[in-house]
Amino acid sequence: MPATPVLELRGVDKSFGPVKVLHDVSFTAHAGEVTALVGDNGAGKTTLVKGIGGVHAFDRGVYRFDGRPVRPRSPRDAAALGIEIVHQDLALCENLDIVENMFLGRERSHGIALDEAAMEEAAAATLSRLSVRTVGSVRRRVSELSGGQRQTVAIARAALWDSRLVVLDEPSAALGVAQTQQVLELVRRLADRGLAVVLISHNMNDVFAVSDRVAALYLGRTVAQVRTADVTHRQVVELITSGRSGDLGPRA
Numbered sequence: 001m002p003a004t005p006v007l008e009l010r011g012v013d014k015s016f017g018p019v020k021v022l023h024d025v026s027f028t029a030h031a032g033e034v035t036a037l038v039g040d041n042g043a044g045k046t047t048l049v050k051g052i053g054g055v056h057a058f059d060r061g062v063y064r065f066d067g068r069p070v071r072p073r074s075p076r077d078a079a080a081l082g083i084e085i086v087h088q089d090l091a092l093c094e095n096l097d098i099v100e101n102m103f104l105g106r107e108r109s110h111g112i113a114l115d116e117a118a119m120e121e122a123a124a125a126t127l128s129r130l131s132v133r134t135v136g137s138v139r140r141r142v143s144e145l146s147g148g149q150r151q152t153v154a155i156a157r158a159a160l161w162d163s164r165l166v167v168l169d170e171p172s173a174a175l176g177v178a179q180t181q182q183v184l185e186l187v188r189r190l191a192d193r194g195l196a197v198v199l200i201s202h203n204m205n206d207v208f209a210v211s212d213r214v215a216a217l218y219l220g221r222t223v224a225q226v227r228t229a230d231v232t233h234r235q236v237v238e239l240i241t242s243g244r245s246g247d248l249g250p251r252a
Protein backbone atom coordinates (compact mmCIF):
# COMPACT_ATOMS: atom_id res chain seq x y z
CA MET A 1 0.00 0.00 0.00
CA PRO A 2 1.44 3.40 -0.95
CA ALA A 3 2.13 5.59 2.09
CA THR A 4 0.34 8.66 0.79
CA PRO A 5 -3.31 8.24 -0.12
CA VAL A 6 -4.46 9.88 -3.35
CA LEU A 7 -7.33 11.45 -1.43
CA GLU A 8 -7.35 12.29 2.25
CA LEU A 9 -10.10 14.14 4.10
CA ARG A 10 -9.90 14.91 7.83
CA GLY A 11 -12.45 16.66 10.01
CA VAL A 12 -14.67 17.79 7.15
CA ASP A 13 -17.92 19.65 7.92
CA LYS A 14 -20.59 20.77 5.48
CA SER A 15 -23.87 22.59 6.11
CA PHE A 16 -26.60 23.77 3.79
CA GLY A 17 -27.97 26.84 5.54
CA PRO A 18 -28.96 25.72 9.03
CA VAL A 19 -28.77 22.02 8.15
CA LYS A 20 -25.47 20.37 9.03
CA VAL A 21 -25.03 17.40 6.72
CA LEU A 22 -21.39 16.34 7.29
CA HIS A 23 -19.84 16.24 10.78
CA ASP A 24 -16.10 15.77 11.22
CA VAL A 25 -15.84 13.34 8.31
CA SER A 26 -12.57 11.56 7.55
CA PHE A 27 -12.06 9.54 4.40
CA THR A 28 -9.13 8.22 2.36
CA ALA A 29 -8.75 6.60 -1.05
CA HIS A 30 -5.61 4.86 -2.31
CA ALA A 31 -4.24 4.31 -5.81
CA GLY A 32 -5.00 0.87 -7.20
CA GLU A 33 -7.86 0.32 -4.78
CA VAL A 34 -11.62 0.45 -4.87
CA THR A 35 -12.99 2.12 -1.75
CA ALA A 36 -16.70 1.54 -1.20
CA LEU A 37 -18.57 4.42 0.42
CA VAL A 38 -21.73 3.17 2.09
CA GLY A 39 -24.48 4.69 4.20
CA ASP A 40 -28.24 4.92 4.30
CA ASN A 41 -30.30 7.34 2.16
CA GLY A 42 -29.48 10.85 3.29
CA ALA A 43 -26.30 9.82 5.17
CA GLY A 44 -24.30 12.40 3.22
CA LYS A 45 -22.51 10.33 0.56
CA THR A 46 -23.42 12.52 -2.40
CA THR A 47 -22.70 15.68 -0.37
CA LEU A 48 -19.23 14.29 0.43
CA VAL A 49 -18.59 13.41 -3.19
CA LYS A 50 -19.74 16.81 -4.44
CA GLY A 51 -17.28 18.44 -2.05
CA ILE A 52 -14.49 16.22 -3.35
CA GLY A 53 -15.46 17.13 -6.92
CA GLY A 54 -15.55 20.89 -6.37
CA VAL A 55 -19.33 21.21 -6.85
CA HIS A 56 -19.44 22.85 -3.43
CA ALA A 57 -16.72 23.68 -0.89
CA PHE A 58 -16.43 22.04 2.51
CA ASP A 59 -16.94 24.47 5.40
CA ARG A 60 -14.06 23.13 7.46
CA GLY A 61 -11.46 20.39 7.52
CA VAL A 62 -8.41 19.15 5.67
CA TYR A 63 -8.60 18.09 2.03
CA ARG A 64 -5.34 16.63 0.67
CA PHE A 65 -4.74 15.28 -2.80
CA ASP A 66 -1.50 13.33 -3.35
CA GLY A 67 -0.48 14.66 0.05
CA ARG A 68 -0.93 18.34 -0.86
CA PRO A 69 -3.70 20.54 0.55
CA VAL A 70 -6.15 21.48 -2.21
CA ARG A 71 -9.37 23.43 -2.49
CA PRO A 72 -11.12 22.75 -5.79
CA ARG A 73 -13.74 25.47 -6.34
CA SER A 74 -15.35 23.95 -9.41
CA PRO A 75 -15.54 20.63 -11.23
CA ARG A 76 -13.01 22.12 -13.65
CA ASP A 77 -10.55 22.71 -10.79
CA ALA A 78 -11.12 19.15 -9.63
CA ALA A 79 -10.60 17.79 -13.15
CA ALA A 80 -7.31 19.69 -13.38
CA LEU A 81 -6.16 17.74 -10.31
CA GLY A 82 -7.24 14.46 -11.93
CA ILE A 83 -10.56 14.04 -10.12
CA GLU A 84 -13.54 12.79 -12.11
CA ILE A 85 -16.98 12.24 -10.62
CA VAL A 86 -19.65 10.13 -12.26
CA HIS A 87 -22.71 11.69 -10.64
CA GLN A 88 -25.79 9.84 -9.47
CA ASP A 89 -27.81 11.43 -12.29
CA LEU A 90 -25.05 10.76 -14.88
CA ALA A 91 -25.44 14.09 -16.67
CA LEU A 92 -25.06 12.78 -20.21
CA CYS A 93 -26.66 14.67 -23.11
CA GLU A 94 -29.23 12.46 -24.76
CA ASN A 95 -29.13 14.24 -28.09
CA LEU A 96 -25.36 13.89 -28.46
CA ASP A 97 -23.43 10.80 -29.50
CA ILE A 98 -20.90 8.90 -27.38
CA VAL A 99 -17.84 10.81 -28.64
CA GLU A 100 -19.55 14.20 -28.17
CA ASN A 101 -20.53 13.24 -24.63
CA MET A 102 -17.07 12.02 -23.72
CA PHE A 103 -15.49 15.29 -24.86
CA LEU A 104 -18.29 17.63 -23.80
CA GLY A 105 -16.79 20.93 -22.66
CA ARG A 106 -13.26 19.66 -23.36
CA GLU A 107 -13.39 19.28 -27.12
CA ARG A 108 -10.18 18.86 -29.08
CA SER A 109 -9.66 21.23 -31.95
CA HIS A 110 -7.39 21.48 -34.93
CA GLY A 111 -7.00 25.16 -35.70
CA ILE A 112 -10.54 26.50 -35.45
CA ALA A 113 -12.23 23.22 -36.39
CA LEU A 114 -13.01 20.40 -33.97
CA ASP A 115 -10.70 17.46 -34.42
CA GLU A 116 -13.48 14.89 -34.82
CA ALA A 117 -11.17 12.12 -36.00
CA ALA A 118 -8.86 12.48 -32.98
CA MET A 119 -11.77 12.56 -30.52
CA GLU A 120 -13.43 9.56 -32.15
CA GLU A 121 -10.18 7.62 -32.03
CA ALA A 122 -9.52 8.54 -28.39
CA ALA A 123 -13.09 7.63 -27.37
CA ALA A 124 -12.88 4.28 -29.14
CA ALA A 125 -9.41 3.60 -27.71
CA THR A 126 -10.60 4.33 -24.16
CA LEU A 127 -13.61 2.05 -24.52
CA SER A 128 -11.45 -0.71 -25.93
CA ARG A 129 -8.76 -0.24 -23.25
CA LEU A 130 -11.49 -0.74 -20.68
CA SER A 131 -12.75 -3.76 -22.66
CA VAL A 132 -16.14 -2.16 -23.28
CA ARG A 133 -17.68 -3.90 -26.24
CA THR A 134 -21.38 -3.41 -25.60
CA VAL A 135 -22.03 0.04 -27.03
CA GLY A 136 -21.46 -0.63 -30.73
CA SER A 137 -20.48 2.50 -32.65
CA VAL A 138 -19.07 5.47 -30.76
CA ARG A 139 -21.24 7.62 -33.00
CA ARG A 140 -24.49 6.27 -31.48
CA ARG A 141 -26.61 8.83 -29.70
CA VAL A 142 -26.93 8.37 -25.97
CA SER A 143 -30.75 8.45 -26.30
CA GLU A 144 -30.48 5.09 -28.10
CA LEU A 145 -28.45 3.44 -25.33
CA SER A 146 -29.67 1.32 -22.44
CA GLY A 147 -29.10 2.39 -18.81
CA GLY A 148 -26.08 0.12 -18.51
CA GLN A 149 -24.56 1.34 -21.74
CA ARG A 150 -25.02 4.94 -20.58
CA GLN A 151 -23.31 4.10 -17.30
CA THR A 152 -20.43 2.61 -19.25
CA VAL A 153 -20.09 5.77 -21.34
CA ALA A 154 -20.13 7.95 -18.21
CA ILE A 155 -17.41 5.84 -16.58
CA ALA A 156 -15.30 5.72 -19.74
CA ARG A 157 -15.62 9.50 -19.99
CA ALA A 158 -14.14 9.77 -16.50
CA ALA A 159 -11.30 7.42 -17.47
CA LEU A 160 -10.51 9.26 -20.69
CA TRP A 161 -8.75 12.08 -18.92
CA ASP A 162 -5.54 11.85 -16.94
CA SER A 163 -7.55 10.82 -13.94
CA ARG A 164 -6.07 9.84 -10.59
CA LEU A 165 -9.36 9.52 -8.72
CA VAL A 166 -12.70 8.42 -10.14
CA VAL A 167 -15.79 8.53 -7.95
CA LEU A 168 -18.91 6.62 -8.99
CA ASP A 169 -22.12 7.60 -7.23
CA GLU A 170 -24.32 4.48 -7.36
CA PRO A 171 -23.39 3.23 -10.81
CA SER A 172 -25.42 0.04 -10.64
CA ALA A 173 -28.58 1.35 -8.97
CA ALA A 174 -30.83 0.89 -12.01
CA LEU A 175 -29.02 -1.95 -13.73
CA GLY A 176 -29.84 -5.60 -14.36
CA VAL A 177 -27.65 -8.49 -13.27
CA ALA A 178 -25.49 -8.77 -16.39
CA GLN A 179 -25.03 -5.03 -16.77
CA THR A 180 -24.15 -4.65 -13.09
CA GLN A 181 -21.52 -7.34 -13.58
CA GLN A 182 -20.04 -5.42 -16.52
CA VAL A 183 -19.99 -2.14 -14.62
CA LEU A 184 -18.29 -3.81 -11.64
CA GLU A 185 -15.67 -5.33 -13.92
CA LEU A 186 -15.08 -1.87 -15.37
CA VAL A 187 -14.71 -0.44 -11.85
CA ARG A 188 -12.15 -3.11 -11.01
CA ARG A 189 -10.20 -2.45 -14.23
CA LEU A 190 -9.96 1.26 -13.39
CA ALA A 191 -8.36 0.39 -10.05
CA ASP A 192 -6.13 -2.24 -11.65
CA ARG A 193 -4.86 0.49 -13.98
CA GLY A 194 -3.67 2.36 -10.86
CA LEU A 195 -6.51 4.80 -10.28
CA ALA A 196 -8.05 5.39 -6.90
CA VAL A 197 -11.72 4.48 -7.29
CA VAL A 198 -14.53 5.38 -4.89
CA LEU A 199 -17.73 3.43 -5.35
CA ILE A 200 -20.96 4.47 -3.66
CA SER A 201 -23.36 1.56 -3.47
CA HIS A 202 -26.32 0.30 -1.48
CA ASN A 203 -25.72 -3.21 -2.73
CA MET A 204 -23.65 -5.34 -0.34
CA ASN A 205 -22.94 -7.93 -3.03
CA ASP A 206 -21.38 -5.22 -5.19
CA VAL A 207 -19.42 -3.81 -2.25
CA PHE A 208 -17.98 -7.20 -1.37
CA ALA A 209 -17.42 -8.23 -4.99
CA VAL A 210 -15.27 -5.29 -5.93
CA SER A 211 -13.99 -3.19 -3.02
CA ASP A 212 -10.70 -3.33 -1.12
CA ARG A 213 -11.89 -1.02 1.65
CA VAL A 214 -15.23 0.11 2.90
CA ALA A 215 -16.07 3.42 4.56
CA ALA A 216 -19.41 3.85 6.30
CA LEU A 217 -21.23 7.12 6.89
CA TYR A 218 -24.01 7.30 9.45
CA LEU A 219 -26.04 10.51 9.82
CA GLY A 220 -23.22 12.51 8.26
CA ARG A 221 -20.42 11.00 10.39
CA THR A 222 -17.72 8.51 9.45
CA VAL A 223 -18.30 5.48 11.63
CA ALA A 224 -15.69 3.15 10.11
CA GLN A 225 -13.17 2.76 7.33
CA VAL A 226 -11.86 -0.79 7.20
CA ARG A 227 -10.48 -3.41 4.83
CA THR A 228 -13.39 -5.19 3.19
CA ALA A 229 -11.73 -8.55 3.90
CA ASP A 230 -11.84 -7.78 7.64
CA VAL A 231 -15.63 -7.35 7.88
CA THR A 232 -18.75 -9.36 7.15
CA HIS A 233 -21.87 -8.35 5.22
CA ARG A 234 -23.72 -8.25 8.52
CA GLN A 235 -21.23 -5.89 10.13
CA VAL A 236 -21.43 -3.48 7.21
CA VAL A 237 -25.23 -3.56 7.28
CA GLU A 238 -25.13 -2.82 11.02
CA LEU A 239 -22.76 0.11 10.48
CA ILE A 240 -25.15 1.49 7.85
CA THR A 241 -28.30 1.05 9.89
CA SER A 242 -27.09 1.78 13.43
CA GLY A 243 -23.70 3.46 13.09
CA ARG A 244 -21.87 0.71 14.93
CA SER A 245 -21.16 -3.01 14.97
CA GLY A 246 -19.31 -4.67 17.82
CA ASP A 247 -15.89 -3.02 18.06
CA LEU A 248 -16.56 -0.91 14.97
CA GLY A 249 -18.05 2.56 15.14
CA PRO A 250 -17.67 5.30 17.75
CA ARG A 251 -17.63 4.31 21.41
CA ALA A 252 -20.94 4.94 23.10
Ligand SMILES: Nc1ncnc2c1ncn2[C@@H]1O[C@H](COP(=O)(O)OP(=O)(O)OP(=O)(O)O)[C@@H](O)[C@H]1O
Binds near residue numbers: 019039040
Ligand atom coordinates in the same frame (compact mmCIF):
# COMPACT_ATOMS: atom_id res chain seq x y z
N1 LIG B 1 -28.43 21.41 -1.53
C1 LIG B 1 -28.94 20.97 -0.38
N2 LIG B 1 -29.62 21.77 0.45
C2 LIG B 1 -30.11 21.31 1.63
N3 LIG B 1 -29.99 20.05 2.06
C3 LIG B 1 -29.33 19.19 1.26
C4 LIG B 1 -28.78 19.59 0.01
N4 LIG B 1 -28.17 18.52 -0.54
C5 LIG B 1 -28.35 17.50 0.31
N5 LIG B 1 -29.04 17.91 1.40
C6 LIG B 1 -29.40 17.07 2.57
O1 LIG B 1 -28.23 16.45 3.03
C7 LIG B 1 -28.50 15.13 3.48
C8 LIG B 1 -27.56 14.18 2.80
O2 LIG B 1 -27.91 14.09 1.43
P1 LIG B 1 -27.04 13.27 0.39
O3 LIG B 1 -27.62 13.50 -0.96
O4 LIG B 1 -25.61 13.60 0.59
O5 LIG B 1 -27.31 11.78 0.89
P2 LIG B 1 -26.84 10.39 0.27
O6 LIG B 1 -26.07 9.67 1.32
O7 LIG B 1 -26.18 10.60 -1.05
O8 LIG B 1 -28.24 9.63 0.07
P3 LIG B 1 -28.77 8.64 -1.09
O9 LIG B 1 -28.27 7.29 -0.72
O10 LIG B 1 -30.24 8.72 -0.96
O11 LIG B 1 -28.27 9.12 -2.42
C9 LIG B 1 -29.97 14.88 3.20
O12 LIG B 1 -30.67 15.05 4.40
C10 LIG B 1 -30.34 15.94 2.20
O13 LIG B 1 -31.66 16.33 2.33
Ligand SMILES: [Mg+2]
Binds near residue numbers: 045046047088169
Ligand atom coordinates in the same frame (compact mmCIF):
# COMPACT_ATOMS: atom_id res chain seq x y z
MG1 LIG C 1 -26.66 10.09 -2.98
